[in-house]
Amino acid sequence: MPPARDTASPPPAPPPRPGRTRQAAAFALIAAVCGLSATAFAYTGGWLSPDRLTPARIVDALSDRGGDPIGHRRNHSKGICFLGTFEASGAGTALSTASVLARGSYPVVGRFAIATGDPMAADASGRVRSLAVRIVAPDGQEWRSGMNNSPVFVVATPRAFYEQTVASEVDPATGHPDPKALAHFFATHPESAPFLAWAKTAPWTTSFADQQYNSLNAFRFIDASGASHPVRWSLVPTAAPQVEPVAALAAKGPDFLEQDLKARLARGPLTWHLVATLAAPGDPTDDATKAWPADRPTVDLGTLEVTTAQDEATGACRDINYDPTILPTGIAPSDDPLLAARSAVYANSFDRRTAELARHATAAGSAR
Numbered sequence: 001m002p003p004a005r006d007t008a009s010p011p012p013a014p015p016p017r018p019g020r021t022r023q024a025a026a027f028a029l030i031a032a033v034c035g036l037s038a039t040a041f042a043y044t045g046g047w048l049s050p051d052r053l054t055p056a057r058i059v060d061a062l063s064d065r066g067g068d069p070i071g072h073r074r075n076h077s078k079g080i081c082f083l084g085t086f087e088a089s090g091a092g093t094a095l096s097t098a099s100v101l102a103r104g105s106y107p108v109v110g111r112f113a114i115a116t117g118d119p120m121a122a123d124a125s126g127r128v129r130s131l132a133v134r135i136v137a138p139d140g141q142e143w144r145s146g147m148n149n150s151p152v153f154v155v156a157t158p159r160a161f162y163e164q165t166v167a168s169e170v171d172p173a174t175g176h177p178d179p180k181a182l183a184h185f186f187a188t189h190p191e192s193a194p195f196l197a198w199a200k201t202a203p204w205t206t207s208f209a210d211q212q213y214n215s216l217n218a219f220r221f222i223d224a225s226g227a228s229h230p231v232r233w234s235l236v237p238t239a240a241p242q243v244e245p246v247a248a249l250a251a252k253g254p255d256f257l258e259q260d261l262k263a264r265l266a267r268g269p270l271t272w273h274l275v276a277t278l279a280a281p282g283d284p285t286d287d288a289t290k291a292w293p294a295d296r297p298t299v300d301l302g303t304l305e306v307t308t309a310q311d312e313a314t315g316a317c318r319d320i321n322y323d324p325t326i327l328p329t330g331i332a333p334s335d336d337p338l339l340a341a342r343s344a345v346y347a348n349s350f351d352r353r354t355a356e357l358a359r360h361a362t363a364a365g366s367a368r
């Protein structure tokens with residue numbers, strides 16, 4: 001006789017079908033992956049930690065310093081492209097295996113600029129002038145570098161750069177940055193003193209052509225034995241400086257640097273020596289606010305010859321991101337924390353400006 005059924009308890013659940021178990025597990029996995037992706041997305045976007053410094057926050061701050069930077073670089077926003085060549089002397093090959101340092105001539109696409117957030121800024125308002133290069137070797141390896149005419153950088157860390165940028169934001173009510181905010185920033189950032197001393201005392205000149213441009217960040221040259229040599233590099237002009245009071249430069253008009261460049265190039269090429277400075281043990285490689293002693297040995301790596309100027313809107317430099325960490329084999333970043341930040345922030349600025357230009361082109365096309 002079969003056992004009597006206990007009518008008080010529910011019938012036992014049928015065992016799950018193997019197909020259903022697999023389906024439930026697959027749904028759980030998909031949900032977990034979606035959840036993780038959403039969390040990672042929110043983290044990357046900075047939504048989970050609004051105080052975290054992200055490339056987007058830095059670029060947002062850089063975009064609020066006056067003028068209309070849409071479609072333009074978010075720093076060094078006013079510039080002009082150039083074409084030229086780098087004539088390597090071969091002297092750098094003892095320090096680095098980089099193919100662009102082997103004796104030879106390599107094409108360059110570069111850009112002169114003033115360090116401003118406003119693409120229409122008057123040239124006499126730009127205390128810092130810059131020169132960026134992309135040198136390409138026949139094997140396709142590239143050396144990209146953005147250099148400034150100051151002897152040191154204004155800050156040592158990405159956080160301080162952000163704070164200085166926020167302090168420089170233009171107040172829409174006055175059209176100027178709040179002088180108290182900048183004064184407070186510099187009062188609380190003594191590391192900026194060498195830069196400020198340069199900014200107050202360095203002579204203003206009439207030209208991009210007579211400026212020395214400096215990498216400021218340290219890098220490492222790696223030689224054939226694998227040994228690493230900490231270096232900074234500079235472009236040292238062959239043109240003598242023509243100094244004028246800044247008021248006299250302002251009176252020349254808002255675009256005197258571009259006019260001067262084009263006039264000089266109409267007479268012939270402009271040249272700079274690319275000079276590497278070797279650190280001595282103990283020289284700081286992680287702090288761009290600190291100059292190295294002037295007696296450090298140097299090596300003349302070759303000559304940059306600038307031959308042709310191009311307007312930025314149609315020039316070859318427009319769509320180049322002069323990310324200073326794009327380096328050939330044989331040259332590597334140092335431990336300077338600004339380098340990784342520059343790479344991430346320049347990429348964000350590049351993505352925005354190229355997307356803005358593409359949207360503008362699409363809108364112009366559909367209006368036709």
Ligand code: HEM
Pocket residue numbers: 058059062072073074075076079111112113130131132145146147148153157158161214215216217288320321322338341342345346349350353
């Ligand atoms: C955390 C520190 C820094 C940040 C966040 C920053 C940010 C930027 C950004 C957003 C751009 C525009 C990039 C583009 O859209 O292509 C730019 C351009 C530039 N920066 Fe920096 N920068 C920093 C430090 C430096 C340093 C230490 C130097 C030293 C020389 C420098 C030199 C330049 C130059 C030369 C350009 C113009 C490149 C060109 O002409 O396209 N920057 N910077």
